[in-house]
Amino acid sequence: xxxxxxxxxxxxxxxSERFIPLLLMxxxxxxxxxxxxxWPVGAYEDDAIYTxxxxxxxxxxxxxxxxxxxxxxxxxxxxxxxxxxxxxWRIAPGFPDNVVVFKFANAALLAIAAGGLYxxxxxxxxxGVHAAAVVAAVGTASIMTLHxxxxxxxxxxxxxxxxxxxxxxxxxxxxxxxxxxxTAGLLLGALAMVRTIGAVAIGAMVLVLLFRRRPLAALxxxxxxxxxxxxxxxxxxxxxxxxxxxxxxxxxxxGPWMVDGYREGGLSFARDVVIQNFAGMGNSLSYVLMPVQxxxxxxxxxxxxxxxxxxxxxxxxxxxxxxxxFFALYLGVIIVWPFHPHRFLIALWxxxxxxxxxxxxxxxxxxxxxxSRQGARMAGLAAIAFLAIGHAxxxxxxxxxxxxxxxxxxxxxxxxxLVQWVAKYTRPDDVLATExxxxxxxYTGRRGVPATTFLARQYVAxxxxxxxxxxxxxxxxxYQPRYYVTGWAEHLRAxxxxxxRTPPVLRKLGAIPHHTxxxxxxxxxxx
Numbered sequence: 001x002x003x004x005x006x007x008x009x010x011x012x013x014x015x016s017e018r019f020i021p022l023l024l025m026x027x028x029x030x031x032x033x034x035x036x037x038x039w040p041v042g043a044y045e046d047d048a049i050y051t052x053x054x055x056x057x058x059x060x061x062x063x064x065x066x067x068x069x070x071x072x073x074x075x076x077x078x079x080x081x082x083x084x085x086x087x088x089w090r091i092a093p094g095f096p097d098n099v100v101v102f103k104f105a106n107a108a109l110l111a112i113a114a115g116g117l118y119x120x121x122x123x124x125x126x127x128g129v130h131a132a133a134v135v136a137a138v139g140t141a142s143i144m145t146l147h148x149x150x151x152x153x154x155x156x157x158x159x160x161x162x163x164x165x166x167x168x169x170x171x172x173x174x175x176x177x178x179x180x181x182x183t184a185g186l187l188l189g190a191l192a193m194v195r196t197i198g199a200v201a202i203g204a205m206v207l208v209l210l211f212r213r214r215p216l217a218a219l220x221x222x223x224x225x226x227x228x229x230x231x232x233x234x235x236x237x238x239x240x241x242x243x244x245x246x247x248x249x250x251x252x253x254x255g256p257w258m259v260d261g262y263r264e265g266g267l268s269f270a271r272d273v274v275i276q277n278f279a280g281m282g283n284s285l286s287y288v289l290m291p292v293q294x295x296x297x298x299x300x301x302x303x304x305x306x307x308x309x310x311x312x313x314x315x316x317x318x319x320x321x322x323x324x325x326f327f328a329l330y331l332g333v334i335i336v337w338p339f340h341p342h343r344f345l346i347a348l349w350x351x352x353x354x355x356x357x358x359x360x361x362x363x364x365x366x367x368x369x370x371x372s373r374q375g376a377r378m379a380g381l382a383a384i385a386f387l388a389i390g391h392a393x394x395x396x397x398x399x400x401x402x403x404x405x406x407x408x409x410x411x412x413x414x415x416x417x418l419v420q421w422v423a424k425y426t427r428p429d430d431v432l433a434t435e436x437x438x439x440x441x442x443y444t445g446r447r448g449v450p451a452t453t454f455l456a457r458q459y460v461a462x463x464x465x466x467x468x469x470x471x472x473x474x475x476x477x478x479y480q481p482r483y484y485v486t487g488w489a490e491h492l493r494a495x496x497x498x499x500x501r502t503p504p505v506l507r508k509l510g511a512i513p514h515h516t517x518x519x520x521x522x523x524x525x526x527x
Contacts, residue, residue: 032107035150042439054085067441072242080193081154109156116163139350143398185224204325249454261456272460312359
């Protein structure tokens with residue numbers, strides 16, 4: 001066997017260092033492009049709202065919810081991602097054709113995130129070239145991530161900004177230079193302008209610096225991030241009152257909505273949210289790691305996952321404490337947030353992969369002396385292999401069946417007849433109440449409102465039929481929509497009850513595929 005001289009081996013390593021990251025980014029880009037579908041925006045409500053805000057910015061209406069009567073200023077989402085989309089809208093102004101441009105941009109952003117993740121693994125965590133490439137690929141080209149890559153959602157931009165900034169942030173956390181802290185704060189503030197939960201990373205870095213007894217550096221981080229956060233909070237404070245309370249769950253700022261839920265529900269609400277979110281996270285992660293219907297293999301995967309996460313977290317605390325703190329605080333937010341955790345887990349997936357990779361390396365490099373320690377090391381490696389095989393099966397099935405299209409297809413099939421009916425049978429100045437109010441505006445120009453309200457307490461205690469009817473009636477009374485169009489069973493019951501009142505509030509006109517159409521009864525004064 002020929003042994004290459006050390007200079008030749010070093011040259012091979014350098015060549016791999018140039019070639020493999022490019023191959024990684026191209027591979028992730030191709031995977032993300034494959035996930036793009038021709039289905040319209042609206043699979044999640046968020047993708048339709050982001051597109052709407054991009055249109056408002058690009059067409060000169062400002063940062064407003066132009067789909068709502070009165071076009072109130074937008075306070076629900078920070079403006080980072082809509083601003084990027086608005087730049088693309090100016091380049092490709094033809095809607096809905098430009099939606100494909102937005103999706104291709106997200107595919108490119110995911111590829112950039114993969115490159116940033118690879119660089120972080122190589123420079124900060126000191127992974128080898130091939131190991132870093134594999135971890136970055138699993139983190140960004142997994143079916144888990146591709147569920148969002150083909151949609152107009154902010155996660156790809158968030159991941160790109162996060163991983164490109166992370167080496168600078170971790171270096172700043174090691175030192176005490178105010179300039180470095182200010183730079184890190186600016187990057188973290190910009191991250192929070194893409195997704196609000198990015199502010200958790202600010203808290204993680206401040207805690208790390210305080211633990212290291214560098215209060216001036218911590219103040220520098222706060223000051224740098226404040227250049228983004230303070231103007232945004234002033235904007236929210238100035239305009240959040242423009243959104244009627246009945247719409248605050250969908251269109252208002254996050255904070256008051258969540259605070260109201262906890263204040264009204266008390267300790268029992270908090271308990272139920274935590275229990276439901278733990279169950280939801282367990283259900284999501286167990287299927288991603290063991291895609292079977294039988295319960296015992298999925299429970300086993302969770303039992304193996306928890307100690308592996310603990311080992312990886314400890315390893316990260318030593319090498320990348322800000323990332324470790326962000327991971328822990330992000331999980332804490334998921335646990336207490338009154339919404340299904342799967343959506344939040346998707347954005348966290350690449351970071352979870354880093355944690356698992358750190359655990360794998362720590363176990364592999366563990367100098368286990370003695371039979372018991374050797375047995376523990378082999379058991380740890382076996383657990384990781386079990387999880388890796390399960391996740392590989394999840395991805396094989398997902399790629400084969402293109403599971404990322406399921407949600408988009410269902411949403412598209414549901415909303416298409418609605419959009420066609422609205423475009424054909426309503427006037428441009430008509431206002432509608434429907435579950436798909438944003439999509440209806442984007443594709444028809446008709447303004448609208450949701451069919452009912454959205455409260456935090458609904459996460460653990462869904463509305464009773466009487467409450468649904470009450471809120472639907474309040475929505476109709478507040479905004480006076482001409483039509484009430486719904487496809488949800490609970491809203492159908494409420495609409496039928498409103499139509500059966502004396503005098504009636506609604507009148508049933510008929511049905512279209514997936515929806516039933518009602519018209520508001522206008523009271524007429526008798527002479």
